[in-house]
Amino acid sequence: MNSSASNSLIGLICKANTLLGRIPENLVQLLARFSLAAIFWISGQTKVEGFALNIIDGTVELGWPRFAGSTLYLFREEYALPLIPVELAATLATTAEHLFPVLLLLGLATRFSALALLIMTLTIQLFVYPGAYPTHGIWATGLLFLMMRGAGTLSVDYWLKRRCGDCSP
Template sequence: METTVKYLITAPARILNALRWDLFLVLMRFYVGYQFWKAGMLKLNSWDSTLFLFEHEYRVPLLSPWLAAVLGTVGELLFPLMLFVGLAGRLGALGLSVVNVVAVISYAHVIFSAGFENTVNDHWIWGLMLLAVMVFGPGKLSLDYLINRYRGASEPY
């Protein structure tokens, strides 16, 4: 009886210990995905302002302002969904990494000026979080893991 009680009391700690890296990955996925999701929703909900900014403020190389606005908005809405559920998580992280880099490049004339240091730091932090998902995958708390487990495949997921 005492062993059973001890087992039940320590079970949550054992589960958390076994899943700690996966919990960390899911928290990172949600945090960084939410940052881009908010930006995508803002662009979508104020489309005229978005087009104006892409035409006059953002300096996206090689793309027309309209195409850059569409691709940026789609990327900021699609890739976070992939991270949230962990479906093609590495691809979602790679896609958001591209969006992140393009955002820094296209707005470098502002974010690298004095007073905007925290903005650059945010992009570094998001980039490192996305790199962790690309390297380690989305973790066991993801659809990728469940699909591969169902298929009988081993990592990488």
């Protein structure tokens, strides 16, 4: 490759890097929060009957939630977590998959919520689906990003930080 073509290619790469470096971090944080919340919320919804809320397909059922017929079976037979009773594991997982996604969407206690979901992800990886490491790695990366950078300016955390002062290290 001649010097002129090489310089043109380097210039193009530099311009592309500059352009891509301008992607607003707040937008990435919002997308990470929404995407990760959706993953865990949808999983939680498969574990309950009587309560359904899906803003994408418009499903709304505002009854009292109870375990779906297959939930305890899955925790007993397929998930089979060690050291924890089936009913407790199902209750904790189902509650976490509904609570922490809502907090992520709001951007409230984002770092704590991301940590809780990371612990859940690691538990799933280690004890339930060890072969699903590519998927769990993507989840972990997004959750670690939120733990590291926080919720961004489009969040309740940001509003509280501005109103009450900075509590981050």
